Amino acid sequence: MAEIDEVNRKITLKLVYYGPAQSGKTTNLMRLHDLLAPDLKGEVMTLETQNDRTLFFDLLPLGFRTPSGWLVKLKLFTVPGQVAHDATRKAVLSRADGVVFVADSQRAQSVNNAEAFQNLEENVQRVGLDFASVPLVVQFNKRDLPEAQILSEEEVRARWAQAPWPLVFSSALIGEGVKETFARLLEQVYPVLDKFCALQESHGVDRQSFVAAVTGG
Amino acid sequence: MELDPHTFDREFDLAELLAGMPLARMAQILATLLDGEFRLVTVGGQLMLGRAEPFAQPGRAAIRHDLETLGHLESASAGEARLSAAAGMVELVLQLSARYRMAADLHTETVQEDYAALQHQLAALKESEARYKTLSEELEERVRQQVETLETAQRQLYQAEKLASIGQLAAGVAHEINNPIGFIRSNLSTAQQYVRNLERLAALMKAGDMAQFQAVWNEADMAFVTEDFAALLGESVAGADRVAKIVADLKGFSNVDQTEEEIVNLNDNLRFACNVVAGQIKDKAELVLELGGLPRILCLPGHLNQVFLNLLLNAVQSLPDQGRIKVCSDVLNNEIRIRISDNGCGIPEGNLDRIFDPFFTTHEVGSGTGLGLTVCRDIVQAHGGRIGVESKAGAGTTFTVYLPIG
Ligand SMILES: Nc1nc2c(ncn2[C@@H]2O[C@H](COP(=O)(O)OP(=O)(O)O)[C@@H](O)[C@H]2O)c(=O)[nH]1
Ligand SMILES: [Mg+2]
Numbered sequence: 001m002a003e004i005d006e007v008n009r010k011i012t013l014k015l016v017y018y019g020p021a022q023s024g025k026t027t028n029l030m031r032l033h034d035l036l037a038p039d040l041k042g043e044v045m046t047l048e049t050q051n052d053r054t055l056f057f058d059l060l061p062l063g064f065r066t067p068s069g070w071l072v073k074l075k076l077f078t079v080p081g082q083v084a085h086d087a088t089r090k091a092v093l094s095r096a097d098g099v100v101f102v103a104d105s106q107r108a109q110s111v112n113n114a115e116a117f118q119n120l121e122e123n124v125q126r127v128g129l130d131f132a133s134v135p136l137v138v139q140f141n142k143r144d145l146p147e148a149q150i151l152s153e154e155e156v157r158a159r160w161a162q163a164p165w166p167l168v169f170s171s172a173l174i175g176e177g178v179k180e181t182f183a184r185l186l187e188q189v190y191p192v193l194d195k196f197c198a199l200q201e202s203h204g205v206d207r208q209s210f211v212a213a214v215t216g217g
Numbered sequence: 218m219e220l221d222p223h224t225f226d227r228e229f230d231l232a233e234l235l236a237g238m239p240l241a242r243m244a245q246i247l248a249t250l251l252d253g254e255f256r257l258v259t260v261g262g263q264l265m266l267g268r269a270e271p272f273a274q275p276g277r278a279a280i281r282h283d284l285e286t287l288g289h290l291e292s293a294s295a296g297e298a299r300l301s302a303a304a305g306m307v308e309l310v311l312q313l314s315a316r317y318r319m320a321a322d323l324h325t326e327t328v329q330e331d332y333a334a335l336q337h338q339l340a341a342l343k344e345s346e347a348r349y350k351t352l353s354e355e356l357e358e359r360v361r362q363q364v365e366t367l368e369t370a371q372r373q374l375y376q377a378e379k380l381a382s383i384g385q386l387a388a389g390v391a392h393e394i395n396n397p398i399g400f401i402r403s404n405l406s407t408a409q410q411y412v413r414n415l416e417r418l419a420a421l422m423k424a425g426d427m428a429q430f431q432a433v434w435n436e437a438d439m440a441f442v443t444e445d446f447a448a449l450l451g452e453s454v455a456g457a458d459r460v461a462k463i464v465a466d467l468k469g470f471s472n473v474d475q476t477e478e479e480i481v482n483l484n485d486n487l488r489f490a491c492n493v494v495a496g497q498i499k500d501k502a503e504l505v506l507e508l509g510g511l512p513r514i515l516c517l518p519g520h521l522n523q524v525f526l527n528l529l530l531n532a533v534q535s536l537p538d539q540g541r542i543k544v545c546s547d548v549l550n551n552e553i554r555i556r557i558s559d560n561g562c563g564i565p566e567g568n569l570d571r572i573f574d575p576f577f578t579t580h581e582v583g584s585g586t587g588l589g590l591t592v593c594r595d596i597v598q599a600h601g602g603r604i605g606v607e608s609k610a611g612a613g614t615t616f617t618v619y620l621p622i623g
Binding site: 010088 | 323330334
């Protein structure tokens with residue numbers, strides 16, 4: 001849930017990239033750092049172990065100033081995908097305002113995707129969020145891999161036909177679909193945020209300008 | 218919305234990021250870099266490090282962290298480039314401090330989480346332990362009931378076994394009594410014939426017809442009759458005595474349930490048991506008694522009779538058409554030793570360990586409950602003694618009973 005700091009005139013949001021290990025969450029954050037041009041952009045802070053695996057989380061801070069002079073700060077986190085780090089995933093997921101689920105398109109990863117998604121559902125509930133209403137985008141990553149190796153778009157769409165969440169195909173490695181995924185999430189986050197702190201009314205930020213300000217147009 | 222101050226992803230201010238840093242050393246380094254005194258202040262103007270007194274017209278460089286300006290570095294002596302380089306250095310230090318703090322707090326959060334999960338598990342464990350305890354108590358109760366049921370069943374079987382051996386005993390006794398009764402009966406009918414002869418002779422004598430008397434006397438061979446009559450009566454008296462003895466012996470069995478102890482010579486009990494089986498084996502086997510001198514002991518004679526009878530009946534059953542049963546008694550190492558051997562079919566080695574087990578029987582189904590030897594062992598043990606067996610398949614079996622003296 002967004003944090004409103006009246007003293008420093010600041011609204012802080014938390015967005016989380018969730019998914020199985022090695023699906024491309026960290027890569028998404030790296031690409032976003034390169035691709036986005038908001039008013040304010042921090043560096044990617046990674047806390048990794050040996051083997052390049054995310055131990056705790058990665059963090060990318062982004063922000064912009066509203067016409068009202070407030071700072072809107074978005075903190076993008078990734079979670080460690082390894083099954084063993086469930087407590088860390090829960091802590092990172094706590095208080096999240098939106099989630100991107102990064103799935104690995106490789107056929108061989110289907111079970112891991114399913115388990116990670118189920119884990120997301122469980123942890124969302126455990127940290128006191130409502131799975132039905134939490135803003136969520138599902139991203140199928142690594143579309144650049146050979147066709148034989150990955151699920152076809154039709155297959156993925158068929159499998160997720162009943163799901164209410166936006167589905168985005170991406171190749172984080174080459175930067176495709178990364179920004180779109182993020183924009184789709186922002187679109188969903190906006191109405192919740194607007195309700196919570198009257199972005200439109202008090203700060204003069206509508207949905208379109210919100211997405212544009214964060215992504216840099 | 219107020220956040221728990223320890224959540225790892227909280228917003229940090231300058232004071233928090235500087236907490237725990239080697240501030241004195243930092244101040245020294247900054248003073249050297251900036252060619253003199255400096256001030257590190259928050260955006261609100263609060264001094265964090267350096268000179269307490271504000272500068273008149275200092276140069277200022279913003280200290281930024283996480284998109285925001287947290288404070289300023291002020292110096293009156295350093296040039297702009299040097300000041301902003303020093304500020305950059307402070308920013309790097311703050312960044313590292315934030316990194317460490319987030320990692321540390323996240324770690325604490327997850328440890329607490331794990332701890333909570335552990336406590337949850339512990340509670341679940343305790344609950345299942347309690348369930349297990351109840352279960353095991355129930356189980357104990359069920360086992361107790363089972364044991365009770367078994368004990369009742371076993372008591373009933375013991376009773377049945379006792380009745381079975383009493384049945385065998387009755388058969389033996391009937392056989393034994395039948396024999397003398399048979400010849401007594403036959404002697405008596407011969408005697409009736411002799412008496413009729415005597416009546417005829419008495420009538421002739423009264424009439425004074427001595428010639429006729431003489432003729433009949435010779436015809437009836439009265440010389441032999443008088444001799445035979447005496448023998449018949451003698452034989453019958455002996456037969457009646459034997460029946461009387463058997464009936465007297467029977468008393469030894471009529472008190473199998475008697476719990477009063479008596480002082481007896483076990484040789485008497487052995488003889489008695491042999492008498493009982495003698496009828497059954499008369500034409501089948503030779504019964505040899507080698508009874509040594511025994512001290513009298515205090516025991517339940519009715520029970521020991523049952524043991525001896527059981528062992529003897531076992532021996533009889535194992536015998537081939539013609540066999541031999543030997544009963545020996547003697548004293549060895551302050552114990553009475555009683556051996557009952559046969560040269561019958563023997564017991565296969567594999568069965569030897571089990572023959573005293575309840576319900577183990579090598580005899581055909583129906584000939585006994587399989588408790589005979591178990592009962593024997595229980596009775597002997599109740600007397601403080603022990604029972605053993607040696608056997609060779611095809612060669613015979615010896616049961617040995619040891620009973621303590623005194
Ligand atoms: N081919 C391909 N590889 C990718 C893509 N995205 C990430 N990877 C690779 O997958 C591996 C794991 O990526 P990473 O971002 O560390 O995964 P994370 O565990 O989810 O953070 C790395 O070797 C990436 O280079 C993609 O779109 N295509
Ligand atoms: Mg990662």
